[in-house]
Amino acid sequence: MIYVTRRAEFSASHYYHNPDFSPEENRRIFGKCNNPLGHGHNYIVEATVRGAINPTTGMVLDLKELKVLLEQEVIQLMDHKFLNKEVPAFAEKNPTTENIAVVIWNLLAPKLAHGELHRIRVYENPDLFADYYGE
Amino acid sequence: MMVYLTRRYRFSAGHRLHNDALNAEENRRVYGKCNNPNGHGHNYLLEVTVRGAIDPATGMIFDLVALDGIVAERVLDKFDHKNLNLDMDNFRTQVPTTENVCLEIYKLLRGPLEEAGAERGLLLERVRLEETSLNSFEFMPERAGRRKGKG
Numbered sequence: 001m002i003y004v005t006r007r008a009e010f011s012a013s014h015y016y017h018n019p020d021f022s023p024e025e026n027r028r029i030f031g032k033c034n035n036p037l038g039h040g041h042n043y044i045v046e047a048t049v050r051g052a053i054n055p056t057t058g059m060v061l062d063l064k065e066l067k068v069l070l071e072q073e074v075i076q077l078m079d080h081k082f083l084n085k086e087v088p089a090f091a092e093k094n095p096t097t098e099n100i101a102v103v104i105w106n107l108l109a110p111k112l113a114h115g116e117l118h119r120i121r122v123y124e125n126p127d128l129f130a131d132y133y134g135e
Numbered sequence: 136m137m138v139y140l141t142r143r144y145r146f147s148a149g150h151r152l153h154n155d156a157l158n159a160e161e162n163r164r165v166y167g168k169c170n171n172p173n174g175h176g177h178n179y180l181l182e183v184t185v186r187g188a189i190d191p192a193t194g195m196i197f198d199l200v201a202l203d204g205i206v207a208e209r210v211l212d213k214f215d216h217k218n219l220n221l222d223m224d225n226f227r228t229q230v231p232t233t234e235n236v237c238l239e240i241y242k243l244l245r246g247p248l249e250e251a252g253a254e255r256g257l258l259l260e261r262v263r264l265e266e267t268s269l270n271s272f273e274f275m276p277e278r279a280g281r282r283k284g285k286g
Contacts, residue, residue, distance in 0.1 A: 018192055029193060031200060094194030098138040102189070128199070131139040131184075 003118055004060045005048045008070040010079035013038040014095040017084075038082055044123040045074060045104055051115030061114035073107045097124045101132040109134060138196050139260055141184040144206055146215035149176040150231040153220075174218060179233075180265040181210070181240065182273075185248060187257040197252045205251060209243045237264040237272045 015038045016030035026034045033039070047070060051060040078087055083095035089103045101122040109117045123129040151174040152166035162170045169175070183206055187196035217223060219231035229235050241262040248259050263273035 016194065020192065029198075093191070096189075096194035098140060098189050098196055099194045101138060102136055127143040129141050131141070133137070133139075135137055 001050055002053055002060050003048050003050050004063065004066070004115070005046050006063060006066040006070060008045050008047075008067075008075055009042060010045070010075050011040060011042050012078050012081050012083050012095075013040040014083040014090075015039065016094045016096065018094070038084070041124050043078075043100070045070065046119075046121040046123075047104075047108060047117065048119040048121070049112065049115040050118035061112075065113060069108060069111055073111060074104055077107075097122050097128060097130040098132075101130045105132050105134055136189055137186055138189055139184055139186050140196055141182055141261075142199065142202055142206070144181045144183070144211060145178060146181065146211050147176060147178050148214050148217050148219050149174045150219040150226075151175070152230050152232060154230050174220070177266050179214075179236075180268075180271075181206075182261070182263040182265075183244065183259070184261040184263070185252065185257055186260040187252060187255045190255055196255060197248075197257055201251055202248070205247045206244065209247055210240050213243075214240075233264055233266040233270070233272045237262055237274050240264065241274045241276075 014033075015035055016033040017026055017036065018029075021029065047066060049061060049066060053060055081087060083090045083100075087095070087103075089106075090099070093099055101120045104122065105117065105120045108120070117134065120132050121129055150169075151171065152169040153162050153172075154165075157165065183202070185197055185202065189196055213223065214236075219226050219236065225239050226235070241259065244262065245259045249257055251257070261273055261275045263271055265271040
């Protein structure tokens with residue numbers, strides 16, 4: 001089994017807020033991330049696919065397939081967007097790094113034609129990232 | 136839905152690799168230039184990975200401010216700009232190799248982090264420590280059910 005990883009980047013804004021909390025609770029729990037006007041990050045997504053090497057091609061999958069999938073399913077949806085307002089998956093849940101990883105997994109896993117999605121890693125910045133293995 | 140969240144931190148510290156149970160020649164042979172009696176230092180890069188379920192109310196597995204506070208209090212404030220051999224009790228009886236420092240950090244963080252995140256079943260999954268950009272060490276407790284290839 002070989003694990004193949006492809007990276008993609010997108011820049012987006014977000015804020016954290018729960019309408020069930022009072023304004024005070026929102027400020028206390030989410031701190032500066034609660035600014036309703038939003039703030040932004042340069043996100044990096046790593047999609048790792050697991051599979052056997054095809055003896056004819058020497059490859060687990062055509063990396064272009066993964067590149068195009070990331071572009072179509074993730075970058076076009078999230079790049080230069082306000083995640084809370086413009087990405088339906090975050091209409092009712094916070095676009096935290098954790099939730100972004102889960103949402104990207106759910107977008108990619110059913111569309112992958114070769115190999116098995118192993119891990120989605122999302123970096124909010126170089127010092128903070130979330131991993132999701134679909135479990 | 137289990138998510139693994141990793142946060143990176145930095146501290147700088149001095150150390151010397153030396154074991155009193157070995158003679159001077161053995162120490163030089165085993166530890167090489169790291170045995171220099173005057174010590175030397177590194178910019179350490181620490182990665183702390185916690186594992187937990189996403190709280191549907193917040194979208195988070197753990198409060199990052201709380202994570203930063205615990206790591207600062209238990210590790211960074213104690214290790215940063217210190218001589219690991221001489222300033223700290225943790226390395227009186229063990230050599231401050233990065234293996235031992237990594238394990239020590241895991242032990243220092245596990246209780247406070249898992250207690251603070253108990254409500255969501257938070258686990259300290261992994262501590263990874265880079266001594267330089269060319270070498271790193273990590274400790275993950277053996278747990279039943281960990282999927283092969285995770286990490």
